[in-house]
Amino acid sequence: MEWYNVGKIVNTHGIWGEIRVISTTDFADERYEVGSELAIFKADGSKPILVKVASHRKHKNFDLLTFEGYSLLKDVEVFRDATLKVSEKNLSDLEDNEFYYHEIIGCTVVSTEGEEIGKVTEIIQTGANDVWAVQPAKGKTHYIPYIEDVVKNVDVNNKKIIIEVLDGLLS
Incomplete structure (x- = not known):
């Protein structure tokens, strides 16, 4: 269990x-x-x-x-x-576009163009929205806001998240 x-x-x-x-x-x-x-x-x-x-x-x-x-x-x-x-067994079902932390952490983040960005290692609560720390294979951690303009698709079954890379997001 x-x-x-x-x-x-x-x-x-x-x-x-x-x-x-x-x-x-x-x-x-x-x-x-x-x-x-x-x-x-x-x-x-x-x-x-x-x-x-x-x-x-x-x-x-x-x-x-x-x-x-x-x-x-x-x-x-x-x-x-x-x-x-x-x-x-005591976890309740969530609404659409709501996820448990354990479902998000470990997911691979990919751009809409198919470029792999890294894996989610942490979720930071900011008050306005959650921010996902994404660690690439090499380099510094990226911080991805969990907002509709950026996060386009979350597939927890396949541990894959697709994001729109806005200007300055990965710098």
């Missing part, structure tokens, strides 16, 4: 088993909904711990969560620096 990152547990919060999470998901409300199933992957590489969300609230830049059966500080202290993940 495949697992996908949802967030990083950075600390505990209070004494009642709450954890602080820096989220890496665009679907925090869905992922942290009461009853949602997640897995905690500790840094030591031990077997993942399956948990169910008991509560969720926002606090400053964090998502604060509690899990069923983990009601005290001492129960959750061991989760610090662990990664929260969701299984592929």
Whole structure:
């Protein structure tokens, strides 16, 4: 079974088993909904711990969560620096032209003229639109905005993205 990152547990919060999470998901409300199933992957590489969300609230830049059966500080202290993940079976279907990060990262980017530009290595959230870091075989990383004028076709099944290379985009 495949697992996908949802967030990083950075600390505990209070004494009642709450954890602080820096989220890496665009679907925090869905992922942290009461009853949602997640897995905690500790840094030591031990077997993942399956948990169910008991509560969720926002606090400053964090998502604060509690899990069923983990009601005290001492129960959750061991989760610090662990990664929260969701299984592929719990991923929901997306709208047209929406993609999960794992579907985009690793895709080969090709110009409309057929020239290979590189592979997507990272997705950067800017607030206005996502920007895809594309690493060519040689040379510096290109930053491609995920906007309609540039990205013409995304084929996640074949891991291929076709873009219109606007003036100055690859310089």
